[in-house]
Amino acid sequence: MITAEIQNFINRQTWTFAKTMAEIPHFYIVRDNLPEEDKKLFDDFEVFIKENGYIEKFFSKEYTYHRVGNYKYWVIENILNRAEIK
Numbered sequence: 001m002i003t004a005e006i007q008n009f010i011n012r013q014t015w016t017f018a019k020t021m022a023e024i025p026h027f028y029i030v031r032d033n034l035p036e037e038d039k040k041l042f043d044d045f046e047v048f049i050k051e052n053g054y055i056e057k058f059f060s061k062e063y064t065y066h067r068v069g070n071y072k073y074w075v076i077e078n079i080l081n082r083a084e085i086k
Contacts, residue, residue, distance in 0.1 A: 002048060002068055009041040010068065015082065026083035046075045 002010075015027035031042045053066035053074075065072045071082045 002045070002066075006041060006045050006048065007068070009038060009045065010073075010082075013038075018081075024083075026081050028079050028081045031078040031080070042080060045073070045080065049073060049075060 013029050015029060018024075018026050018028055029042075031039055034042060049066040050064055053064040055062050056065050063074045063076070065074045067073075067085065070085055072085055073080060073082045075081070
């Protein structure tokens with residue numbers, strides 16, 4: 001279970017729609033664009049996902065995801081992604 005601090009981090013972000021992949025709707029935030037205090041929470045959430053998530057194949061690659069509420073989250077390099085689970 002994620003901490004309240006990470007939940008607050010997720011809730012206060014301005015998520016950007018990934019318009020270049022509109023056929024696979026999801027949103028993202030970029031670590032480099034975050035204020036310093038949020039970069040640590042980004043890193044903490046990334047570690048949490050890696051340690052507590054599940055692996056799922058996306059085309060030929062495998063990523064580690066973690067579900068929080070109605071969303072699944074995953075990190076690719078310095079980008080935290082989320083997609084609604086339907």
